[in-house]
Amino acid sequence: MPSTILTGDRPTGPLHLGHYFGTLANRVRLQREGADLFVLVADYQVLTDRDVADRLAEHVEGLVADYLSVGIDPAAATIFRHSAVPALNQLMLPFLSLVSVGELRRNPTVKDEISASGQATVSGLMFTYPVHQAADILFCKADLVPVGKDQLPHQEITRLIARRFNERYGPVFPVPDALLSDAPLLLGTDGRKMSKSRGNAIALSATPDETARLIRRAKTDDDRHITYEPETRPEVSNLVRIAALCQDRDPNEVAADIGSGGAAALKKVTIESVNEFLRPIRARRAELDRAELRHVLDKGNARANQVADRTLTEVREAMT
Structure with missing residues (x-):
C-alpha cells in the first residue's frame, strides 16, 4: 500500500x-x-x-x-x-x-x-x-x-x-x-559539512563556471596519488565521492582512474562530472518562469x- x-x-x-x-x-x-x-x-x-x-x-x-x-x-x-x-x-x-x-x-x-x-x-x-x-x-x-x-x-x-x-x-x-x-555526508569546498549558510555548497542552480570555481578552491592534500579513504583523506575522498555519485559509479573506481594525476586531475574530473550531472537539471530550470x-x-x-x-x-x- x-x-x-x-x-x-x-x-x-x-x-x-x-x-x-x-x-x-x-x-x-x-x-x-x-x-x-x-x-x-x-x-x-x-x-x-x-x-x-x-x-x-x-x-x-x-x-x-x-x-x-x-x-x-x-x-x-x-x-x-x-x-x-x-x-x-x-x-x-x-x-x-x-x-x-x-x-x-x-x-x-x-x-x-x-x-x-x-x-x-x-x-x-x-x-x-x-x-x-x-x-x-x-x-x-x-x-x-x-x-x-x-x-x-x-x-x-x-x-x-x-x-x-x-x-x-x-x-x-x-x-x-x-x-x-x-x-553519504557530503563535505563542502572548505572541508566542513556542505551547507547553504557556510557558502561552501555547490548549488543545483549554479552555472557551469560557478561550479568550476567552487570545486577548484576545494581543499585537498599533498599526496598526488588519488585514493578513496574517507577516514584518513576526507577532503580528497569527498571530491572523489561527489564525482562518483554524479557518474553513478563506485568511488574506488573513480579514484583508480585518476591515479597519480594529483589534485588538478581530481578537480577536473569532479568539475566535468558535476556539470554533466547538473546539465539536465539546469535545462529544466531554464524552462520555468x-x-x-x-x-x-x-x-x-x-x-x-x-x-x-x-x-x-x-x-x-x-x-x-
Missing part, C-alpha cells in the same frame, strides 16, 4: 548537491513508486534561529524551482507553503498540551540547533520546533518521514504526540515511521488547506 510522506525544506537559500543526494533523489523515487508526497516549504520555520526571514519570497520561489528541476512532479506531489495553511498551525495548541517543557528541553536536536545558531538567546519558537514539525507531519497523516539521523529525536516527539493523542482522545493519527537515508512557480504553489496550498481543515475538524470532534 503506498505511503503518505511529508518532507520539505526551509527557504533560506538554494538547495545543493548534498540535498540532492541526501533527500531529493529519494523523494523523486518515492513519488514514482506511488507515494502521496507532501513537500513543505517551511517558511515559518525560518524564524526558529534568526531574527528576520531575509529575502523570503525569492528563496521560496527558488526552492520550488529546485524541486521541479530535479523531477518532483506537481501533478503527483503537493508542494505547499507553511504560512498559507492556517489550520496546520492550529494543530500546534492541542499538540503542545501533550508534551512537557522538560521533554522539549531535553531534545538533543533542539540543543544542537540552539548551539549552532550562535545566539545568546533564542525565541520560544525554537523550543516548540519539534511540535511544529509534528503538526507538519500529522496534519496530512503521514505514515513515513524521510529523515537524517540528526532528526530522529524530532521524529520521536512526533510519534509520542500521535500516541498520546490517540490514547487520550481516540484513534486519529498514524504513528509515523522514520525512513533513514543511507546517503515565476507564473508557473506561483501556480504550483497555489495548487499545492489549496490541497494542503483541504487536508489540514479536514484533519483539524477530526481533532476538534475527537476532543469534544
